[in-house]
Amino acid sequence: MTKLSRDEVAQQIAEAIPDGAFVNLGIGAPTLVANHLPETLEIILHTENGMLGMGAAPEEDQVDPDLINAGKQAVTERDGAAYFHQADSFGMMRGGHLDVCVLGAFQVSENGDLANWSTGARGAIPAVGGAMDLAIGAKEVYVMTDLLTKNNESKLVVACSYPLTGVACVSRVYTEYAVFDVTSEGFAVTKLFGDNTIELLNSLTGLALIDATTPAGLDERKGR
Amino acid sequence: MIDKVVSSVEEAVAGVPQGATVMIGGFGRAGQPVELIDALIAQGASDLTIVSNNAGNGDVGLAALLSARRVRKIVCSFPRQSDSWVFDRLYRESAIELELVPQGNLAERIRAGGTGIGAFFTPTGAGTLLADGKEAREIDGRLYVLEYPIQADFALISAHKADRWGNLVYRKTARNFGPIMAAAATTSVAQVDEVVPLGAIDSEGVVTPSIFMQRVVKVPERQWLHDGKFVGRVDIEGQPRERATGTGAPGGSQ
Numbered sequence: 471m472t473k474l475s476r477d478e479v480a481q482q483i484a485e486a487i488p489d490g491a492f493v494n495l496g497i498g499a500p501t502l503v504a505n506h507l508p509e510t511l512e513i514i515l516h517t518e519n520g521m522l523g524m525g526a527a528p529e530e531d532q533v534d535p536d537l538i539n540a541g542k543q544a545v546t547e548r549d550g551a552a553y554f555h556q557a558d559s560f561g562m563m564r565g566g567h568l569d570v571c572v573l574g575a576f577q578v579s580e581n582g583d584l585a586n587w588s589t590g591a592r593g594a595i596p597a598v599g600g601a602m603d604l605a606i607g608a609k610e611v612y613v614m615t616d617l618l619t620k621n622n623e624s625k626l627v628v629a630c631s632y633p634l635t636g637v638a639c640v641s642r643v644y645t646e647y648a649v650f651d652v653t654s655e656g657f658a659v660t661k662l663f664g665d666n667t668i669e670l671l672n673s674l675t676g677l678a679l680i681d682a683t684t685p686a687g688l689d690e691r692k693g694r
Numbered sequence: 695m696i697d698k699v700v701s702s703v704e705e706a707v708a709g710v711p712q713g714a715t716v717m718i719g720g721f722g723r724a725g726q727p728v729e730l731i732d733a734l735i736a737q738g739a740s741d742l743t744i745v746s747n748n749a750g751n752g753d754v755g756l757a758a759l760l761s762a763r764r765v766r767k768i769v770c771s772f773p774r775q776s777d778s779w780v781f782d783r784l785y786r787e788s789a790i791e792l793e794l795v796p797q798g799n800l801a802e803r804i805r806a807g808g809t810g811i812g813a814f815f816t817p818t819g820a821g822t823l824l825a826d827g828k829e830a831r832e833i834d835g836r837l838y839v840l841e842y843p844i845q846a847d848f849a850l851i852s853a854h855k856a857d858r859w860g861n862l863v864y865r866k867t868a869r870n871f872g873p874i875m876a877a878a879a880t881t882s883v884a885q886v887d888e889v890v891p892l893g894a895i896d897s898e899g900v901v902t903p904s905i906f907m908q909r910v911v912k913v914p915e916r917q918w919l920h921d922g923k924f925v926g927r928v929d930i931e932g933q934p935r936e937r938a939t940g941t942g943a944p945g946g947s948q
Binding site (some may be wrong): 517518519520521530531532533534535536537542543544547553554555556557559560561563564579588593595596597598599600601602603606607633635636637680 | 721722723724725747771772774775778781782785794795796797798799800801802804805814817818819820821822823824837843856864865866867868869870871872874901909916918924925927928929930931932933948
């Protein structure tokens with residue numbers, strides 16, 4: 471069994487992002503993707519609090535409290551950066567102008583529903599932020615997540631039991647075991663890491679996964 | 695002659711009535727008009743409805759207003775943060791009402807409030823708990839939710855520079871909700887680092903045109919600026935870095 475580290479999963483996602491793309495990286499693990507984007511490419515990071523062209527964290531004595539990301543951490547601006555107000559920032563998302571957004575998840579369902587903002591736990595203080603806008607806005611919504619919860623329950627499910635963030639919005643899920651595309655027939659495994667097999671993933675998730683890892687598998691899928 | 699510049703933060707928040715709806719700019723601490731909020735606490739208005747992205751950080755600014763029990767209801771997208779203990783306590787005591795709105799819908803509702811839009815259909819939140827009880831409509835095969843505008847009696851925002859007409863420019867991501875809140879309130883008040891002569895702001899670079907502003911007040915320049923230039927040497931909370939290192943208490947109270 472092969473399990474990639476979070477950084478290796480972030481590397482996989484970074485490799486899928488083309489030069490010139492406008493990308494929003496969600497709070498938490500998805501921010502790791504930024505560390506793997508090649509400096510030779512011009513990939514423009516959007517942060518929903520009002521900026522395109524976000525750069526890396528500053529030197530300690532250069533922290534600017536007026537220049538932060540959606541996680542409220544200090545960042546820098548790249549040449550070509552632009553600032554705008556909140557309505558414009560979310561208009562960019564909702565209007566379908568972002569190419570890729572990478573989000574974390576509690577659950578993703580076979581039809582691409584995403585649950586990542588609330589576990590519905592009693593007494594918990596609710597907070598949604600930009601999660602629902604991000605989920606439905608970008609052309610491609612990638613989820614970066616562990617395949618299993620701490621209790622070894624699959625985060626890929628037939629139907630989400632947690633409150634939804636967005637309906638039928640996820641296009642692809644990157645996990646430490648494999649990459650899954652959301653298709654009209656369910657989850658299709660497009661890439662297995664190391665010695666992992668479809669059988670292993672079927673048993674971990676309890677789902678009947680489509681094998682799209684081989685050219686034959688892809689052909690079969692397209693033929694339907 | 696138009697002169698919207700007032701000489702004190704007390705004057706800037708004068709007349710906020712009991713039960714008012716007040717928009718407060720800022721995303722986390724960035725762009726939060728702390729001096730105006732402190733003046734509002736001193737001014738004494740209570741039973742307020744606050745519209746703001748977050749529900750306060752630490753014990754200052756919006757958190758201090760909540761702590762003073764002046765707020766009946768807060769409309770926001772992300773109340774829960776690592777340093778939102780004031781809100782958390784009030785919410786658990788059922789001492790404050792919360793209307794949770796996805797951030798883009800919050801922004802668009804404020805924008806609509808300032809631009810004469812009666813309501814709008816948005817895809818954000820469609821099919822989720824936050825659309826429960828709201829009118830939904832399928833348009834071109836996609837599900838949308840009807841959302842209504844938000845207007846306010848007062849907007850308190852923070853900008854970088856103003857002239858006496860009330861033209862504003864902002865600084866970096868501290869802009870966030872400022873421009874849309876300015877347009878959505880009856881009385882919009884900006885605290886600024888610097889008031890410059892009329893004509894000194896490049897007309898092409900004005901971000902909030904003067905028509906949206908009613909009052910402007912100069913406050914002490916932020917610690918990380920000197921004569922309008924960034925000098926740094928602070929932590930993310932804007933506190934001198936030497937002190938922050940000394941106490942080693944990120945997010946700690948003051």
